[in-house]
Amino acid sequence: MYAPGGKAKKRESIAILVSSHRKTTCINLIRQHGLMQIENRLEMTGQLAEWWEVMISTLAGFATGFFAEPVKIYFSNRSERARLRIALYREMVHMYLGFNQLLQFMDEGKIPIDKLQVNLDNVKRFDLYTYAKSTAVITRFYELKESIHIDTIYKNFQLPYNPSLVTAKERAHYLNLAISVFNDKAAKDEISASLLREIGWEPRELQKET
Numbered sequence: 252m253y254a255p256g257g258k259a260k261k262r263e264s265i266a267i268l269v270s271s272h273r274k275t276t277c278i279n280l281i282r283q284h285g286l287m288q289i290e291n292r293l294e295m296t297g298q299l300a301e302w303w304e305v306m307i308s309t310l311a312g313f314a315t316g317f318f319a320e321p322v323k324i325y326f327s328n329r330s331e332r333a334r335l336r337i338a339l340y341r342e343m344v345h346m347y348l349g350f351n352q353l354l355q356f357m358d359e360g361k362i363p364i365d366k367l368q369v370n371l372d373n374v375k376r377f378d379l380y381t382y383a384k385s386t387a388v389i390t391r392f393y394e395l396k397e398s399i400h401i402d403t404i405y406k407n408f409q410l411p412y413n414p415s416l417v418t419a420k421e422r423a424h425y426l427n428l429a430i431s432v433f434n435d436k437a438a439k440d441e442i443s444a445s446l447l448r449e450i451g452w453e454p455r456e457l458q459k460e461t
Contacts, residue, residue, distance in 0.1 A: 332391045335383055337450065339401055340442070342379045344452050346408050347433050349374030350426045357423065367419040371411055380405045400441040407432040 353370055356362040362370055380401075383392040392398055410425040436442045 328391065328394075331388070332394055335379075335388060335391055336395055337446070338379045339383060340446050341450050342376050343401070343404055343408075343433070343442075344447060344450060345376050346374065347430065349376075350408075350411075350430050354423065354426055354430070365419060367422055371422065375412065377405070377409070397442050400436050404429075404433055404436060404442070 353362065353367065353374065356370075357367065382388065395401070407425075407429040410429060411422045413425070416422050416425070433442075437444055437447065
């Protein structure tokens with residue numbers, strides 16, 4: 252038996268308990284939901300950070316490749332020009348000294364004038380110049396500041412080998428001309444005197460009057 256109003260109080264108590272339980276459940280749900288949002292945000296933040304790291308790394312790699320390739324090509328071309336230049340200077344000095352020696356031996360009577368052609372063929376070296384004017388490296392050749400003067404020297408070096416020349420005297424004339432042109436270019440520094448010295452040429456050898 253319930254006292255008067257007991258049932259009502261019990262129902263009220265039960266309602267309060269249910270309400271309190273619901274409130275607690277709601278609060279817990281809200282807390283859990285909030286934690287999930289925070290966790291989700293942290294996870295998204297971590298993913299964004301990783302994405303940015305990947306993006307920055309990719310962009311850095313692209314930029315390095317983009318700028319490194321032209322630099323690599325520049326130094327490769329520069330190295331190729333330097334090697335070609337030295338090789339041409341060595342060949343020119345070989346021809347020059349060979350011509351000088353031939354004229355000296357002729358003056359001293361060590362080489363009969365009728366044997367000049369044979370000895371000219373022994374001196375002949377145009378391989379590197381021919382290579383420099385080939386399609387493979389002609390661009391590098393004309394990037395040399397003295398390329399026009401090297402062209403002039405080689406054209407004069409080729410004159411004594413002209414098949415239209417009949418006498419040894421004519422060939423000797425063009426030998427002298429070739430030597431004079433080389434001397435003039437070296438004296439005016441139109442070809443590098445310092446590089447000639449580096450490869451073993453002595454200035455006094457180019458001062459000889461011909």
